Amino acid sequence: MSYVVGLKCKECGHRVAIGPVHVCEACFGPYEVEYDYARMKGKVTRQSISAGPKSLWRYKDLLPVAEPRTGFFSGFTPFRKALRLGKELGCSDLWIKDDSCSYPTYSYKERVVSVAISKAMEFGFDTVGCASTGNLANSTAAHAAMAGLRCFVMIPHDLEQGKVLGSLIFGPTMVRIRGTYDDVNRLCTEIADKYGWAIVNVNLRPFYTEGAKTYGFEIAEQFGWKLPKHTVVPTAGGTILPKVYKAYREFIELGLVEDNEPKIYSAQAAGCNPVVKAIHKGIDIIEPQKPNTMAKSIAIGNPADGYYVWHAVKESGGWGESATDPEIIAAIKLLARTEGIWTEPAGGTTLAVAMKLIEQGRIPKNESIVISITGNGLKTLEAVQNDLAQPEAIEAKLSEFDELLARQEAKGEPAAKPADRASRPAVSVI
Amino acid sequence: MIQTMSIKVRIPSPLRNYTQGADVVEVAGNTVGEVLNGLKEKASGIETRLFKAPNQLNRFVNVYLNDEDIRFLKNLDTPVKPGDELSIIPAIAGGAYSRRGSSARVHIR
Numbered sequence: 001m002s003y004v005v006g007l008k009c010k011e012c013g014h015r016v017a018i019g020p021v022h023v024c025e026a027c028f029g030p031y032e033v034e035y036d037y038a039r040m041k042g043k044v045t046r047q048s049i050s051a052g053p054k055s056l057w058r059y060k061d062l063l064p065v066a067e068p069r070t071g072f073f074s075g076f077t078p079f080r081k082a083l084r085l086g087k088e089l090g091c092s093d094l095w096i097k098d099d100s101c102s103y104p105t106y107s108y109k110e111r112v113v114s115v116a117i118s119k120a121m122e123f124g125f126d127t128v129g130c131a132s133t134g135n136l137a138n139s140t141a142a143h144a145a146m147a148g149l150r151c152f153v154m155i156p157h158d159l160e161q162g163k164v165l166g167s168l169i170f171g172p173t174m175v176r177i178r179g180t181y182d183d184v185n186r187l188c189t190e191i192a193d194k195y196g197w198a199i200v201n202v203n204l205r206p207f208y209t210e211g212a213k214t215y216g217f218e219i220a221e222q223f224g225w226k227l228p229k230h231t232v233v234p235t236a237g238g239t240i241l242p243k244v245y246k247a248y249r250e251f252i253e254l255g256l257v258e259d260n261e262p263k264i265y266s267a268q269a270a271g272c273n274p275v276v277k278a279i280h281k282g283i284d285i286i287e288p289q290k291p292n293t294m295a296k297s298i299a300i301g302n303p304a305d306g307y308y309v310w311h312a313v314k315e316s317g318g319w320g321e322s323a324t325d326p327e328i329i330a331a332i333k334l335l336a337r338t339e340g341i342w343t344e345p346a347g348g349t350t351l352a353v354a355m356k357l358i359e360q361g362r363i364p365k366n367e368s369i370v371i372s373i374t375g376n377g378l379k380t381l382e383a384v385q386n387d388l389a390q391p392e393a394i395e396a397k398l399s400e401f402d403e404l405l406a407r408q409e410a411k412g413e414p415a416a417k418p419a420d421r422a423s424r425p426a427v428s429v430i
Numbered sequence: 431m432i433q434t435m436s437i438k439v440r441i442p443s444p445l446r447n448y449t450q451g452a453d454v455v456e457v458a459g460n461t462v463g464e465v466l467n468g469l470k471e472k473a474s475g476i477e478t479r480l481f482k483a484p485n486q487l488n489r490f491v492n493v494y495l496n497d498e499d500i501r502f503l504k505n506l507d508t509p510v511k512p513g514d515e516l517s518i519i520p521a522i523a524g525g526a527y528s529r530r531g532s533s534a535r536v537h538i539r
Binding site: 304 | 491501
């Protein structure tokens, strides 16, 4: 059962039939998928969703796809209470939505790509592609491989090795562009125009962005069919934040959750914060920037959906902040140390910004807070390799180990004492 | 009076129905603003697609002078010289595949 009505321009309201178009013919505004919510009522329920597969496709009724073609194991990632991090920050109701382990390439991009590639196949495209800061390229290449489609991925020339190899392994044609992401994006616009391929984040953008809603749906469902009061979301191109907000509003509209007036906050790196600057100024004009941050996955100086991030933040009563590179690295390490989650700089940015907002008192410590972790640190080894002490090497002698512990103790590390034999756990030998 | 030079303006497919399908149009002008304003003489009706008000581009229209976003230059007041090239690109991740445009070369299996 499809509840899709068609495409509608977000700016002027001009309507067209579903097709691989994303720019309004009348005003250049973006098209968005329109649904018939009235018809969904009573049919799209907590029960109908709960009965679905444990993947992002459990929300298929709220996605613009007739038949899923990929992403059968993507999404439905862990949603966890962060007890140790919460204690560290003095927060009693702190949660993490963890897409660092989303199948198969460890980022939230599985969600948007699963929807975009399913739609591309529905339209009959045999070639897909993307403009990417790395994660999207990884995901597009993997899903294209699964679906057997030709794939072109375009990235800035200076990405982390993990992100480059993490695409190449799937066998796409990868092109490194000498320039920033914004240059890559512009080129992809022209490529989509000239070659008529399905560039997932360009001409399939109305469908692609809808996939991001599943991140918000999952938060609401996994939180026990209620909404967190505060959700902190990273902003790069600006896809996920407005869609998390839209997901919350759709669940409210359908009566699946109570409206607790959820607030959404945007997190950016200080070296690339055009949306946060506009939020602080109170003017919805996003001035483009030349990015300068180690958080490469969110180094987008001319965010496609920045304007909608601004409005989602304002409408919800949220705010935005940015974090410096050292703050980002410190937050990556804090999350790893307290929660056992290794995220990439985008996740470090989100946590660092959440900490700022909590310190500022904008987010009260005793209310429910969700930190959006959207990517995996294993892909960005470069980000922390100079910030972690190289481990010492010793001979395989207990005396050397004893000395190493003594040295650590002298440096202020917690002392380790030989265990009392009686208190050791019993070992049973079979 | 010194003759103003013409420069090339690249037209994205959603706007080519105003240029009889042409993807490049030559227009005279001394600044980006003058060139874009001059476009309407060669592509009647295009002005309302580009401008919200006189000297104010629509939110979703991005203009590049030789690959640089004019917002990093002097916006519409940026001077142009012979050999320069202007590109008009829709802002939301840019140009569309248009079924009407000349780019309708979809590879169907």
